[in-house]
Amino acid sequence: RRARVFPFVEMLRTAFSRAVPAVRRLAAPRAVAAQARFISMSMPRFAPKYAKSHEYADISGDIATVGISDHAQSALGDIVFIELPEVGAKMEVGESFSAVESVKAASDVYGPVAGEIVEVNDKLGDEPDIINKEAETSGWIVKVKMSNPADADKLMDAGAYAKHVEESDH
16 A cells, blocks of 8 residues: 655646656657757857857866867968967967968957867868868867856857948958
8 A cells, every 4th residue: 555645746646657767759750869969068058159260169067178260260361370379378358379370360369258279279280271171160279178157258249240240341
């Protein structure tokens, strides 16, 4: 004989036992599996933020992945060389930390956030054109442990950056 359960708990058991089979029937197994791939227990990752000087910072926790924007690589043309900083170097907002050279021009790369460089994308030394192919993904330049996470609040979101690019091109 079962022990008496509180009416509320019994109601929840009943509701749950009816709801779960219904959800299983309605949810396509592939869709559920696809959604499960996006679940992560790591720090939240947000959309990249942009500086007026055309660098981006893709922030996850206190680490910012920094590179040049897709617009910047497009304006530069085929990138043939990149000067990479050292791990441990300090990055300051608005200060040059790297330089890229293309067939058209050379340009400094400025810090969108302040902090210590904790990782450098060494692949760019041998294949700088990765920036032309995937500037805002695998074409990142450095990862920075931010000394002041509030620096990111001063950067533009994608919409504001697109407007900035449009206004500066005219």
